[in-house]
Amino acid sequence: MVDVGICCREVEKRMKRLGLHMQNVKAIFISHEHSDHIKGLAVLCKKYSFPVYITSATFLNCGITVDQNLLYSFKPHEPVVIGDLKVTAFPKFHDACDPYSFVVECNNIRAGVFTDIGTPCANVVNYFKQCHAAFLEANYDELMSHLLLSHLSENNNCPKVVQKLFDKNSGGVKITVASRSSETELFSITASKKSSHQYRTSHSAQLAFSFI
DSSP states (O other), rough: OOOOEEEEEHHHHHHTTTTTTTGGGGOEEOOOOOHHTTHHHHHHEEEEEEOEOOOOHHHHHOOOOOOGGGGOOOOOOOOOEETTTTEEEEEEEOSSSEEEEEEEEEETTEEEEOOOSSSHHHHHHHHHHTOOOOEEEEOOOOSSSEEEEOOOTTOOOOOOHHHHHHHHHHTTTTTEOOSSSSOOOEEEEOOOSSOOOOOOOOOOOOOEEEOO
């Protein structure tokens, strides 16, 4: 799980509606200390004792209490192995003390979680090019198979406007706008021999990827 910007109860509700079980969550990775990324972390960890991968600087600036035995750090560009997944964190530009984004890999399929990107630095560009799918806050790559536009401002943006704008300019790329108030459908991401930019979706009723 990457970030916990909603309360524990809401996480549980959305997981249940997706047919996912909290017991299957093996760890939480925190990108930075802003409240819309850590709001539910303390309660979720207290209830389920999930390991939390977070840098020391970020945790010190979170202002929350989490059992020290649950805290683990990570280093930039060095994959952390969690079961069958490899999670690679990389630094980016954002108005936080030590911000990171993540690429999650399984069976050579890579999905990026790219939000709160102030400037498209070399790290973002490099890791974005490696992904088969991306959870992206703003821009798009016309060669990408599928983009999920995320982290829209509650007060300064409108999902319908964003959907219309990107659909008009996407050149056929499938665009999905992630909702702030409900879970987004499940997507199964797979690489094709024909192109690394192919996707396959599985429509089930926050975002989840199934690597196949």
